[in-house]
Amino acid sequence: MISLILLALLTDIFVGDPRYIPHPVVLMGYLINRCETSVRKFTSGPRGLRLGGILLVVVVVSFVLLGTWGMIKLAEMIHPYLGFVVHLWLLATTLAVKSLGQHALAVAKPLARGDLNEARSKVAMIVGRDTEKLDDRGITRATVETVAENTVDGIISPLFYAFIGGAPLAMAYKAINTMDSMIGHRNEKYLHLGWAAARLDDLANFIPARLAGFCYPWLAVFYPGGFFTTVRVILRDAPKHPSPNSGIPEAAVAGALGIQLGGTNHYGGQISHRSVMGEEKLPLSYSHIPQALNLTYGVTALVVTGGVIFRYILY
Numbered sequence: 001m002i003s004l005i006l007l008a009l010l011t012d013i014f015v016g017d018p019r020y021i022p023h024p025v026v027l028m029g030y031l032i033n034r035c036e037t038s039v040r041k042f043t044s045g046p047r048g049l050r051l052g053g054i055l056l057v058v059v060v061v062s063f064v065l066l067g068t069w070g071m072i073k074l075a076e077m078i079h080p081y082l083g084f085v086v087h088l089w090l091l092a093t094t095l096a097v098k099s100l101g102q103h104a105l106a107v108a109k110p111l112a113r114g115d116l117n118e119a120r121s122k123v124a125m126i127v128g129r130d131t132e133k134l135d136d137r138g139i140t141r142a143t144v145e146t147v148a149e150n151t152v153d154g155i156i157s158p159l160f161y162a163f164i165g166g167a168p169l170a171m172a173y174k175a176i177n178t179m180d181s182m183i184g185h186r187n188e189k190y191l192h193l194g195w196a197a198a199r200l201d202d203l204a205n206f207i208p209a210r211l212a213g214f215c216y217p218w219l220a221v222f223y224p225g226g227f228f229t230t231v232r233v234i235l236r237d238a239p240k241h242p243s244p245n246s247g248i249p250e251a252a253v254a255g256a257l258g259i260q261l262g263g264t265n266h267y268g269g270q271i272s273h274r275s276v277m278g279e280e281k282l283p284l285s286y287s288h289i290p291q292a293l294n295l296t297y298g299v300t301a302l303v304v305t306g307g308v309i310f311r312y313i314l315y
Contacts, residue, residue, distance in 0.1 A: 002311050004084070005162050008091035009304065016098035024093050024171065028178045031060055036183060039193065049192035057179060057196045064175040068168040090167040094174045096154030097300065100147060104289050107143045111136055111286035129265040129272075137284040144284075145261050147292040148249040153177055155300050157208040163307035176204050202244055209245035211306070212299050213238070216252035219298040223256045223291065224281055230255035233278050237262075240275035247277070253292050254278025 017023055039052035068090055076083030103126045110118035119139050124131040127142045134142065157177070162170040176197070183190045184198035213234050220230035233255030234248060241247025241262075254261040258281030262274040282288075 001163070001166060002308055004088060004091065004166070005159070005307070006304070008088055008162070009095060009097070009159070009300075011088065011092040012095040012097050014098070015092070016102070017093065024090065025174065025178055028060070028064060028175050029182065031063060032056070032179055032182050035059055036193065046192045050195050053183070053193040054196040056183075056193070057176075057200055060175050060179060061172050061200075065168050065172040068171040072167065087167050091162055091170055094158035094162070094167070094170040096150065097297075100150050100154055100296065101293055104143055104147050104293055107139060108286045108289040111139060111289075129267055136286070140284045140286055140288055141261055141263070142265075143289050144253060144257075144259070144292045145250055147289070147296060148253040148261075149246045151249050151296040151299060152205055152209045152212050152245060155296065156212050156303050157205050159300070159303055159307060160208040160211065161204075163311060173204055176201050205245040209248045211303055213248040213252055215299045215302040216249070216256055216295065218302070219295055220252075220256035223295075224258035225254075225256040225278075229258075229279070237275065237277040240277070242274070251277045253295055256295060257288055257291055258282045259284055259288055 035056045039049070039056055043049060043052050071090070072083055072087045075086040103122070107119050107122045107126075110116075110122065114136075116134075116136060116139070119136070120131045120134055123134070123139050123142050126146050129142060131139070131142070157173055158170045161173045179197035180194075180201035182197075183194035184201060185191075185194055186198075216234070217227045217230040221227050225233070230252055234251045236251075237254070238247035238251040241250060250261050253259075254277040258279065260276055260278045260280040262276045262278075265272045265274060
């Protein structure tokens with residue numbers, strides 16, 4: 001399993017997600033949409049939607065978990081090497097190291113040239129907030145916050161579950177995270193239907209987020225914030241975030257880089273105030289985007305090292 005996970009990580013880093021190969025998340029999205037349509041066909045009240053949302057979560061996670069396991073077993077029955085390749089590919093699709101770096105640097109490059117229009121168009125591809133009026137600092141903040149949050153959602157959590165249960169469990173996590181992004185919103189449409197998906201996503205990311213929070217301060221010794229400031233910022237500011245998990249990597253990155261994150265955002269023209277995280281030792285600039293990515297890579301390396309030790313001790 002260790003070699004499989006390491007090869008999957010390297011595959012993601014060097015190959016990423018080629019557009020010509022169908023991504024499992026697309027199929028997950030289709031399944032979630034179909035389940036949502038079915039639930040809304042039979043119920044519409046708050047209680048019915050909440051129960052339907054629970055059923056939706058059970059159906060989607062079970063289908064993805066058993067479907068992934070079945071694909072791998074079927075491939076192994078044809079040939080052990082084919083089973084290995086299928087397992088490797090499925091596991092690699094749960095990781096987002098290369099894509100996170102590509103999307104973040106696609107924002108940093110036009111920012112470095114002073115091309116705010118292109119930077120706004122690039123950051124709009126990775127954040128949900130309104131980007132039309134963001135200045136260079138606002139664009140940088142949006143990108144750094146996204147890098148921090150996706151370090152857990154897109155890398156650490158899939159790795160955590162891969163070390164426990166291989167591709168089936170990592171894919172099940174991916175299904176949970178996809179459901180949260182599609183229906184786990186606190187708005188009128190999804191408040192009840194998406195309740196179970198949102199709560200399960202919080203639970204699934206609980207341990208991985210804290211693993212990441214443990215790793216960041218050790219890397220912060222190489223950055224302006226340092227170890228103790230990063231720990232202090234995590235403990236003080238992470239609980240202020242509306243998410244029980246996303247605040248940890250965001251506070252950690254703010255503390256490590258000596259910058260401030262959080263503040264006022266706009267979503268669909270509506271103002272959303274987030275608590276400020278970190279201490280502004282340095283003004284935000286485009287250079288903080290690659291620095292945040294380097295922190296992501298360092299945390300990934302530490303978690304993988306810990307996972308390897310875990311597998312050796314327990315297995």
